[in-house]
Amino acid sequence: MASSNTTSELADGASAALGHSLRQEFPFDPDYRNFNQGSFGAWPTAIHTRLREYQDRANQRPDPFIRYELPKLLDASREAAAALLRAPAETVVLVPNATVAINTILRNLTWNPDGRDVLLHFSTVYGGCGKTIDYIVDAHQASNTPVSSREIPLQYPFEDRDALAAFESAVARCAAEGKRPRLCVVDTVSSLPGIRFPFEALTEACRRHGVLSLVDGAQGIGQIDLDLAALDPDFFLSNCHKWLFVPRGCAVLYVPVRHQALIRSSVPTSHGYVTTQAHTDGTPRFNPLPESTNSHFVSSFQFTGTVDCSPYLCVTDALQWRQEVLGGEARILQYTQTLAREGGKRAAAMLGTEVLENSTGTLGRCGMTNVALPIQFTADGNAGLSAAEVPVVTSWILGKLMEDYNTFIPLFHGNGKVWARMSAQVYLELSDFEWAGRVLLEICQRVAEGEHRGAAN
The missing domain is CATH 3.40.640.10 (Type I PLP-dependent aspartate aminotransferase-like (Major domain))
Known part of the structure; x- marks a missing residue:
């Protein structure tokens, strides 16, 4: 990955390029793709260092x-x-x-x-x-x-x-x-x-x-x-x-x-x-x-x-790092919200489905996107999977996402569909959402072939 600027290198007011070059600023497993900032978050190594410094100070002189x-x-x-x-x-x-x-x-x-x-x-x-x-x-x-x-x-x-x-x-x-x-x-x-x-x-x-x-x-x-x-x-x-x-x-x-x-x-x-x-x-x-x-x-x-x-x-x-390294809140929000919107569209096109949005486009004015999976559920299972299988299918998909693809994407069921919620972040790019679309399509094909039923048995 390309080298990104450090805080000290940005004293002239410049800011780092957003996207993959920022991955090295975060302590992720090199093979892990993080699409779930919205659950437990993630923070850069620079902030982790500051966290340890505060903890060290508390241990060095506890009472003072x-x-x-x-x-x-x-x-x-x-x-x-x-x-x-x-x-x-x-x-x-x-x-x-x-x-x-x-x-x-x-x-x-x-x-x-x-x-x-x-x-x-x-x-x-x-x-x-x-x-x-x-x-x-x-x-x-x-x-x-x-x-x-x-x-x-x-x-x-x-x-x-x-x-x-x-x-x-x-x-x-x-x-x-x-x-x-x-x-x-x-x-x-x-x-x-x-x-x-x-x-x-x-x-x-x-x-x-x-x-x-x-x-x-x-x-x-x-x-x-x-x-x-x-x-x-x-x-x-x-x-x-x-x-x-x-x-x-x-x-x-x-x-x-x-x-x-x-x-x-x-x-x-x-x-x-x-x-x-x-x-x-x-x-x-x-x-x-x-x-x-x-x-x-x-x-x-x-x-x-x-x-x-x-x-x-x-x-x-964290606020200082976001300002000095990333260029401030406005730049961050513009990047993540645009990436969520465009990334969701790209993943949905690959899956042949849709993004959860209303006619006025207000639901997606944030840093997350919700993409429907190409899985159909019916009450009796005649035209797809049985509605009773929803918990089994979603649990199986989540497990496979972690085991086989080294990622995690929250799933939920609504309006007769299973949806994938993806978080956009400054260390992600459109190609990551394309990768997620391919992975979700492949894993849904495995569901269509009944692989999840074998695991359930």
Whole structure:
């Protein structure tokens, strides 16, 4: 592969060529093709080096680093993430992942005792978020503040107006049933399928109806442009370890000042918590950490137990690397979104299928593409494979992709088809999507020949 520039070589403001020349900047197996940035992310060797440096500093001088240096470094990372999101620094804290973030929000909210509160979410909600909603509902069933949930169904490919209409309909149905839609979870880019949601219009619709907006941007930061000042959601979260090249796990949790009193505790609760209960001797509980000058909200998340916070500290480094080596966020987004769109079309043409998109082209305005596989499922299997075989087929294909082709491409079933979700990245080129098209075509031919049935038996 061609040699790419290093940070030191780019002091004159130049930037590296995007594509295969960047592969050497990442610690991938030379034979592995990474089409799944959207699940667990990947970060360059330069950031990995910085991660190890932070860990070494913590080991060399544990107490001085963890007690005194770490809070300042966390503030710097919060400020860097907040600047990218166009949000005030005092509204952004760092947590391990999006799941912790949504749990923090939903577990802190209190519900009205009349039992009319409803949590809304779309049918494309990420499974972990859906399970968190299920837990909140289950945990309050036996209490004096029961809460319910309602799924808003979507049939993709949908138009932006369809999603908005479905939300409006759900709100109206709640009102007709005497229910109160309290909060709605809205994706920026959903997981499966990997499509962009009209989250701006939905956030505004929530505001009009007095519904709290929880914008799940787990796939957002680093993949699409985000402006929280303009969006003004009630809550927002996003994983930094997926698309921003920050080591696992690191996520941002945004809570505007107007709602920070609602988030009384981090998850887990630790020294930052302020109780309303009086202790028997009248003195506060002992806090072994230095006093913080930050707000209660920010201070609560500075220390939540002894964990490795080194990934949090890499936010600043990752953003600097993206600017100095890759040329900045605008250049990255233009490359990845264009590659996703064109790469998806090329793979679909090779497979003789289609890309998941609507008539206005809004679903694909992100760094992922969803391509249908040439596999037909029917209820009885007469015109193809039986619908009952879907789990077996998808599991077999995933296994073969890893074993025989040294890659991984997430699959999902919808609208009677199996779809492949591919992430575009700065280290990929159009030829990689052509390779993926050939591989998926070959493996689908193996399915047509019944090879998966032999494995199942």
